[in-house]
Amino acid sequence: MKTNELKARDHFHHHVYPSPFHSRQAQANKQNVWSRWADYLSVPTYYDTSLEYFSARNSCGVFDLTPMVKHRVSGPDALAYLNRLVTRDVSKLKAGRVGYAVWCNDEGQVIDDGTIFHLSPGVYRVCSQEHQIDWFMTSALGFDVEIVDETHDVAGLAVQGPTSCAILKKMGLQGVENLTPFGMQSFAFEGTQLGVSRTGYTGDLGYELWIDPEHAEVLWDRLFEAGKFHGIRPLGSEALEMLRIEAGFILAGVDFLPAQHAVRPTHTRSPLELGLAWLVDFKKPVFTGRRALLAEQKRGSRYALVKLDIDGNKVAHDSYVYTRDKTFAGTITSAMWSPSAKASIALASLEAPHGKPGEELLVEIYYQRELKWNRVMAPCRVVESVFWDPPRKRLTPPADF
Amino acid sequence: MTSLNKLNHIVIIGAGHNGLVCAAYLAKAGKKVTVIEAASQVGGAAATREFAPGFRVSSCAHLLTMLDKDISRDLQLESHGLSMARKNLSTIALGQDGEHLVVSGDQVDGKVSSADQVAFKEYRRFMSRFAKVIGKLHNRIPPRFASGNRSDLIQLGKLALDIRLLGRDDMREFLRIAGINIYDVLQENFNSDLLKGALAMDGVLGAFSGPRSNNSVFTALHRLSGNTSDPAGSLSLPRGGMGAVSDALASAARKHGVQIRTSCPVARITMEGDRVVGVELANGEQVLADAVVSNADPKTTFLGLLGARNLEAGFAQKIKNTRAKGNAAKLHLALSGLPEFTGLRAEQLGERLVIAPDLHYIEKAFNHCKYGEYSARPALEIVFPSVSDASLAPAGHHVMSAIVQYAPHELKGGWAAGKSAFTDVVLDLLEQYAPDIRSKAVMAEMLTPLDIEREFRMTGGHWHHGELSLDQFLMLRPVPGAAQYATPVNGLYLCGAGSHPGGGVMGSAGRNAAKALLAR
């Protein structure tokens, strides 16, 4: 599905469109259950969430990320523009590198997070969860830049897991093993260009592949052919959700409310409140949100988004968090049983002054066993490191398994 | 951050009247101040210039209504040469049939019912009272909401108290009409179409509104709200034109040590890190300053001289969204003698003449402007300043200055093609009231909003540097975040009509800005 086709006058006949990988997804989708991701059909679970999850932790899982919103930013002021847009210093991002970034409104509240791909000198791609063209264009006042939404013109696959490098090599991407984390490179592939970046949303070794939608099916086929003996398996969104929580990645609309959506203006979060202070570079003289964030730094934040390690085996979905003396401290934003850490883990938004590493808290968990509901106040603590962080994630070249 | 108490040098961009007032107050407080002006003379839109050999006219603002009396006193403008050629002008509402109305103070004379005469006294009473509530805000730095700052709360409390002190009935009436249109208020009070037309003119002058547009009562109140020693809304003609006000201000400023450099356009405001460090002139010269105060309009200041990229995106967008499209043109005539207006005596031409025969006439004139057309039958405010001030024209000759509404900033088809046709429209209209006016006109100059934009360097050609309306007043002027004269950019301040309390040759914005700077 390309931009032009979505623009057809009769687009309304379908609420949702097949992804460029749809024919292959349909074959693999044993459950034949579909969910929606923006304009596209997406697969929550192909076969079994747990098995899909383990494919990405143990061998290789493939996730369709075509619906991800993608903007191309180019023009003489592209760098200056991006540097004013996001909180981090983009000038440090060399061509061929990828960086995670957040952008804020003037009040220093996060509009969205995403990744910036420095495709070639002065040409960038910004991927995000939410549509951003309104804010990106608003921010373009006074800059000589071109901003194009290319969401539908680029198909994407995440290829994640310890055998992912081996599979790509086998598929013929020579030298892909030399890509360092957050590096990217373009390969000739079936008469077109295949972009490969060593990035992902799983916290493990993994790559993301970018290609013209017309070559989507052949890419899928070649990939699965190459991965036949390396445990390759399609990955649904439910397994991906587990992977990202273990990796400590936040999700817009789940762990924070994007500022453009906030009818209740106090429900938003600043990057400092999301634990992303490392992404804020006050040395830059101007970026949107700087004044407010400087003031916040001085005054102190209202919230802290933290990782919780929870005692016991109950999952803390939608729970309240209390101090040990049972005063309210915050709420859980994401929670799961981590099959890799073998622990009940969660991300939580705590009210200041809570959230210091090591702080001991309680989580109020409601759970049921055979329709009987129980409540437990589970002890937990704030931890600093992510729940899954294997050395192979950083190793270059990666091992084949 | 440099403490402003140790400010060594302040640069003011623009020698408009507000820039000069600001400079004078800062210098008076012991600051070293340089005013940098692009034009060859000071004054900005309060200027007098020769538009035909021997004929001089106030090229933008042409009547003095609001000059703040405290500023006149503090800066001793009279001793610096400011004097009035004429004070307390009456307004003559020109009737199409030659039957005119003369409005002076709270009196109306002419063909109006006694009921209208009584109603006018009452109208003047409550309008002046309400204007005073607004006028009290002029010399205050607008408060911020919810800042947690005590002085802001006190300011808001003061405003509430001022409204309460109107008494129950007037307070209710104030709260009812302050936001609505003058059409309804006039319909409620008067019968005479001609009177309503003339009074409505005060509600639409310089504004993107017809009498039926909400906010036109506010425009009328603002015009009456000057902190002057004369009765509210009194009109005066400075001797030598409006430029005389600026000359006196410049002289006062110089006396306090201000350096004024004319013919020096500023190319840009320069920054180092996150603070403003001076300005760069068009000739490349760098002028360093500890603070830069801009008398230019907000769009020119932020989007032109500073550049949107040096602002946070939301703020830049707010500035872009400010409404500053002029809809008034100026017509200047050099006349070989005084024209004869049907039904007027020659000396009456020394008053303020208004062509706005009824409410619907103005509303119809406004309709065109909404669609980028000029009015087919415009509404006019006319003065012949040379009647009171012979210095403006060669002996026996005269000048006419008229504000013509409506003329959009962006005319469909462009002003290059439309200007002479529009001039004819206005002259045709004038001929209906003064049949010999064309024959006496030696030369005509029409300044469209586009010309005003160019000549006075104000984006959009809006003489208030931005629409004066409730959504752009007080803490909303020019935009929240820059309404207290300080801006989100360290070291940059505003002092022009784009800031509270807006345009009209008042000087309050300049003085408030100086106050804000000195309070840092």
Place this chain on the structure above:
Amino acid sequence: MKKYDAIVIGAGHNGITNAAYLAKAGLSVLMVEKNPWIGGASVSRELHKGWMYSNCSYVCSLLRPEVYRSLNLARYGLQVVPYGGSVTMAQNGDILGSYVDEDVARREIARHSKRDSDAVVRYHRDIMRQCRFIRKFLLRTAPDPTSFRMRDIREMLFLGKEASKLGEEGLYEMMRFYTMNLKDFLDEYFESPLIKAAYAGSGIIGSALGVMSPGTAYVLLHHAMGEVDGNPGAWGFARGGMGAIAKAMNACFEEYGGQTVLGSGVKQIMVKNGAVTGVALDNGDEHYADVVVSNMTFPRTFLECMDAKDLEPSFLKKVRNFKIRGSSGKLNIALDGLPDFPALRGNTELIKGDMHLIDSIERLERAYDDWKDGMWSQDPYIDMLIPSLTDPTMAPPGKHFMSVFVQYVPPKVHGEEWTDAQRDQFGQTVINQINDYAPGFKDLILHAEVRTPRELENEVGLTEGNIFQGELTMDQLMFNRPIPGFAQYRGPAKGLYMCGSSNHPGGGVMAAPGANAAREILLDLRKPNTVPEGWVDD
């Protein structure tokens, strides 16, 4: 004759609401209505055999859910069924559809402007922010800012507290929102002329202002602050037409023992020694009560139904100055079949919703210019619906009922009363316009009821045909509605109350003025309150 505890004049939806809450509190209540039917402007009538028309109001969203629930309207048979989208048709044959599905809606806007399809998120957010604020005041009596009474001070403090919750930026935004014009407001969000026109339309419905008049941005709220089942901004049909709402309310009123006299209007509200004693009807009957509640418009109550000597001249002057200019007309049309809009072929959802024929702000504003000239718009803005596509009770199978709301239509033509010929010409103007977008439309018309402000006034008593019982401008909102000093539902005589849309929070089939007035009456009578509090939404 029997003396009642209270008499309510006018069986419009606010009158019945008011009467029902009073009866629920145990009062003996008589409702009098000039027409032989109830409902006022919330009415369904079979003016053409087999067709049920929603003659005046035609869709439902604003009806306060608290009233719906507390009067048990569901039990009395009221069903409000939401409808899907809406569509704006442009002269060039293109359309802008508004779809319920978020992604389809976004793609549709993106066909016209990519940027606008994203900006719409910000737009709805900001509108919702304003709605959330104003909703808190719908079921509350506005405080008198000049008063030092405890209750007014407490309510002013509540207002201040709610305002301060908006935060500093929010307060500035709100100040701007209430004073801006619709065009400038929309310019801050959108670039596509079609999208701006589509959104602007809902801001002028019923308003005697143009999109370029400051203070019009607010009117948007009046069409966005409603809901169906908690879906903010959603609109629905009352099954059986808008009369079904009045009918259900009336059934409730009757169950609480209320009585109704139909078919005779009030000649005069009787006053003795500064207190009301009852009403005298046109048919000569007199009914007595110490409480008289008028659901009639503000001017009609005092200029037509009261003796001037019972009122202060200064009060009467203010009544005369109350702004209640009609600006809308309506066509109710019985159709032999479904009209064919070529632009909507295959689009089975959009034709079920509001359909608009507009493509620029300028066209809207020019329509207003005609009104200022005392003419109906030659190129009017219309909001048309075919309720029979959703509600099977409105027309025989295969046939359809079409409701066409028209903006702008003046209360008088060039200052003169409407003539029947002019009314028919006006009807033709509208039918011709629809026919341009749906060729063959004319041939489907079996019957049409054409209503100008004259008909609206004569039939349901809306002064000058203003559908909101008074314009919704800042001088007539909150504590200024209908006039300062009388914004708490109490009239100038003892025992006299006002419960119509002339009062806070204004027009639309909302039932809030009726409910609020009942609360005040019960307070004065020291009776237990039967009127619900607004539901808290945090």
